[in-house]
Amino acid sequence: MTHEPEQLGAAHRDLIRLVLDDDRPGRGVDRAVMAVLRDRQRARRWRTQAWLAAAAGLMVTLGLGVWLWPDGVTEAPSGTILVQFEFTAPDAERVQLAGSFTAWQPTAEFTRHPATGVWRVTVPLAPGEHEYLVVLDGARWVPDPAAHALVDDGFGQANSLIVVGPRGVVRS
Amino acid sequence: MMWHWLMAAALLSGPMAAQDPAARLRAAGATPEYIQQVTAEFAEAARDGLPVEPLVLKALEGWAKRDRVPVERVVTVLAQVRTRLTEGRELARGAGVSTPPDALVTAAGEALGRGLSSDDVRELVRAAPTAPEAATGLMVAASLAAQGLERAAAVRLVHDQLAGRANPQAMLELPSALADVLARGVPMSDIARQILSGGGLPGGIGGPPPGTPRGPPITPPGRGGTD
Numbered sequence: 460m461t462h463e464p465e466q467l468g469a470a471h472r473d474l475i476r477l478v479l480d481d482d483r484p485g486r487g488v489d490r491a492v493m494a495v496l497r498d499r500q501r502a503r504r505w506r507t508q509a510w511l512a513a514a515a516g517l518m519v520t521l522g523l524g525v526w527l528w529p530d531g532v533t534e535a536p537s538g539t540i541l542v543q544f545e546f547t548a549p550d551a552e553r554v555q556l557a558g559s560f561t562a563w564q565p566t567a568e569f570t571r572h573p574a575t576g577v578w579r580v581t582v583p584l585a586p587g588e589h590e591y592l593v594v595l596d597g598a599r600w601v602p603d604p605a606a607h608a609l610v611d612d613g614f615g616q617a618n619s620l621i622v623v624g625p626r627g628v629v630r631s
Numbered sequence: 632m633m634w635h636w637l638m639a640a641a642l643l644s645g646p647m648a649a650q651d652p653a654a655r656l657r658a659a660g661a662t663p664e665y666i667q668q669v670t671a672e673f674a675e676a677a678r679d680g681l682p683v684e685p686l687v688l689k690a691l692e693g694w695a696k697r698d699r700v701p702v703e704r705v706v707t708v709l710a711q712v713r714t715r716l717t718e719g720r721e722l723a724r725g726a727g728v729s730t731p732p733d734a735l736v737t738a739a740g741e742a743l744g745r746g747l748s749s750d751d752v753r754e755l756v757r758a759a760p761t762a763p764e765a766a767t768g769l770m771v772a773a774s775l776a777a778q779g780l781e782r783a784a785a786v787r788l789v790h791d792q793l794a795g796r797a798n799p800q801a802m803l804e805l806p807s808a809l810a811d812v813l814a815r816g817v818p819m820s821d822i823a824r825q826i827l828s829g830g831g832l833p834g835g836i837g838g839p840p841p842g843t844p845r846g847p848p849i850t851p852p853g854r855g856g857t858d
Binding site for chain 2: 557559562563564565586587588590600607608609610611612613614615616620621622623624625626628
C-alpha cells in the first residue's frame with residue numbers, strides 16, 4: 460500500500476494531536492492509533508457504500524428508462540406522466556391512438572415491435588381519467604382490451620377508459 | 632415519431648385547451664356547418680355559467696367519429712351532457728359548495744352519466760375536505776363503477792378515502808389497484824364485500840386509516856338514489 464505525502468502528513472498530525480490530548484499515562488498512543496485506524500476504516504466503508512449506492516442508482520435509472528420509455532422518449536412534459544399503450548394487431552398496417560388527450564385526432568402513432576409484432580406507443584398524460592380508442596389502418600376505431608374500463612360514448616359505442624395516477628397506470 | 636410526440640405534448644398543454652372552441656374544431660378539420668350546430672350548445676352552456684370544455688371534447692369526439700355519428704346525434708348528446716352538468720352543479724351546491732368550480736361540476740356530471748346516483752354525488756361532495764378533492768373522488772368512484780365494481784362499494788371506497796383525508800393523488804391509484812387485484816383472480820363480489828365491510832381493497836389498499844370514522848350507511852343496490 461502506498462500513501463500520498465499529504466495523506467500521510469494528515470494522519471500523522473491526527474495521531475500526534477490525539478496522543479497529546481490524552482492525559483492518561485500509557486493510554487494515549489494505543490487509543491490514538493486505534494482512533495486513526497477506525498477513521499480510516501470508516502472512510503473506506505463510506506467510500507465503498509457511496510460507490511455501491513451510485514451504481515445501484517444508475518442501474519435503477521437505466522432500468523426505469525428502458526421500462527418507461529422504450530420508444531426513445533426521454534422526458535415527460537411538466538405535469539404529465541408517460542403512459543405506454545400496447546396493442547396486438549398482427550394484420551394491421553398502421554395503428555394510431557385517438558382520445559380526449561389528442562382532441563380525438565389519431566395523432567399518436569404506434570410502432571410495431573419487430574420480434575413480437577406488438578404495437579406500442581408512449582404518450583404523456585396528465586393524472587386523471589382519459590377516454591380513448593385505437594385506430595386500425597386509419598378506419599377501424601376499436602377499444603383497448605387492456606383499458607381500465609369501457610364506457611358508453613353516448614353515440615352508441617364504447618370508449619376505453621384509463622385513470623392515470625401519480626405513479627402511472629398499472630395494467631394487466 | 633418525434634413529431635407525433637410533440638403534437639401530443641402540445642395538445643396536452645393548457646393554451647390549447649384555452650383556445651376558442653370553434654378554432655379547435657376548425658383545427659380538427661370540422662366543417663363550418665358542424666361548427667355552427669355544436670357551438671350553439673357551447674353558447675347555451677356558457678350562458679348558464681356551465682363549463683364548456685366537456686362539450687367541446689364531446690363535439691371533437693363526434694367530429695372524429697363522423698363516419699358513424701350524424702351531427703344531429705352529436706347535438707343531442709351535447710344537450711344531454713349540458714343537462715347532466717346542470718344537475719351536477721345543483722347537487723354540488725346542495726352538498727354545501729356554493730360556487731362549485733368547473734372541475735367539480737364536470738366530475739359530478741360525468742359521475743351521473745356513469746350511473747352514480749344523486750345521493751352518491753351529494754355524499755361524496757359532503758365527505759370531501761375541498762372542492763378539488765370532491766372532483767377527484769367523484770371521478771374515481773365513477774371509474775371504479777365503470778370497471779364493474781358494485782356502485783355502493785365504489786362510493787364507499789372513495790368515501791372512506793375522502794373522510795380519512797387521503798392524498799387525492801393517491802385516490803387516482805385506486806382504479807389501477809382494482810385492476811391489479813382483479814388480474815390476480817380475486818372475484819369482484821369478494822372485493823365489493825371487503826370494501827363494504829370497511830376493509831378497503833384486498834391487499835390493504837384504500838382502507839380507511841386507523842381511527843377514521845366509518846362511512847355512511849350504504850344503500851343496497853337497486854334501491855339507491857333519488858333519481
